[in-house]
Amino acid sequence: MAPLLAGYDPLTADLCEMVNACLYLEKTGCPWRYLPTDFGPWETGRTWHDRFRADGLWSEIAALLTWAVRQKRGRPAEPKTAILERRV
Numbered sequence: 001m002a003p004l005l006a007g008y009d010p011l012t013a014d015l016c017e018m019v020n021a022c023l024y025l026e027k028t029g030c031p032w033r034y035l036p037t038d039f040g041p042w043e044t045g046r047t048w049h050d051r052f053r054a055d056g057l058w059s060e061i062a063a064l065l066t067w068a069v070r071q072k073r074g075r076p077a078e079p080k081t082a083i084l085e086r087r088v
Helices: 015-028 042-054 057-072
Strands: none
Touching (some): 015 042, 042 057
16 A cells, blocks of 8 residues: 555655555444544544545555455456346
8 A cells, every 4th residue: 555655745644544444434434523533633644544545555556455355365466257136
């Protein structure tokens, strides 16, 4: 993930902690205001989360993590099949 974050120049926030805060919220589903103070102010975490999402960074990170997990489990990085849902 480091190369993806290299283009961001935070003035006061630790980007690693902002990513950790965002991942914590995604995993737990807790409201922003209940974010543990270890991550810093919730408003800062929210700002970075929104910026990462708007820039499409979360999609790139999700793809990289998916590929890494698949390879670690001995599977090809790209799945050979897909399930498509048709909406009527």
